[in-house]
Amino acid sequence: MSQFTIGLISDTHGLLRPEVCTHFKGCDLILHAGDVGKPEILDELEKIAPTTAVRGNVDTERWAQRLRLTEQVEVGNWSIHVLHDVNRLKTPKGNTDIIVYGHSHRFAVKKEDGIWYVNPGSAGPRRFLLPVTIAIMNLKDAQVQVEKIKLK
Numbered sequence: 001m002s003q004f005t006i007g008l009i010s011d012t013h014g015l016l017r018p019e020v021c022t023h024f025k026g027c028d029l030i031l032h033a034g035d036v037g038k039p040e041i042l043d044e045l046e047k048i049a050p051t052t053a054v055r056g057n058v059d060t061e062r063w064a065q066r067l068r069l070t071e072q073v074e075v076g077n078w079s080i081h082v083l084h085d086v087n088r089l090k091t092p093k094g095n096t097d098i099i100v101y102g103h104s105h106r107f108a109v110k111k112e113d114g115i116w117y118v119n120p121g122s123a124g125p126r127r128f129l130l131p132v133t134i135a136i137m138n139l140k141d142a143q144v145q146v147e148k149i150k151l152k
Helices: 018-024 039-046 062-066
Strands: 004-009 030-034 051-053 070-075 078-083 098-100 108-112 115-119 134-138 144-152
Touching: 004 018, 018 039, 018 134, 030 039, 030 108, 039 134, 051 070, 051 078, 108 144, 115 144
Parallel strands: 004 030, 030 051, 078 098, 098 115
Antiparallel strands: 004 134, 070 078, 108 115, 134 144
16 A cells, blocks of 8 residues: 655746645655746755656746656656646656646646546736645545645
8 A cells, every 4th residue: 555645836936935835744746837937946845855847838947948848757656747738738658647737827636538637726926816726636545635725
């Protein structure tokens, strides 16, 4: 029996709110689905847990070139595909179980054709009157549980 706790974050746009660190403490892994905004965001997340991030459409500066547009992460028996804009999704590699994405600034969780789609929403500066959110995803055996966390 294996269990993993993964912090999900997207669209920080250069702002890492202090409560993110509190909520992600104890996570096994953090996935950032793009629009990081500043490299320091990833440095701070790495202090909490190993972090995998992808490049979003605002990540155009030189530092962001080290980020790939997509990542495929294996966590136990789970295969997770990470990208910024789900509308640009091509067929994910292998037997993808979960797709983590951002871009829309809207929290979403759905299962379609056997694949979980998870958008943690936007954790950066408030935009479009949408709530500021992150997510904690728990993977245990064959179960996926996603908790939406609203930030101040």
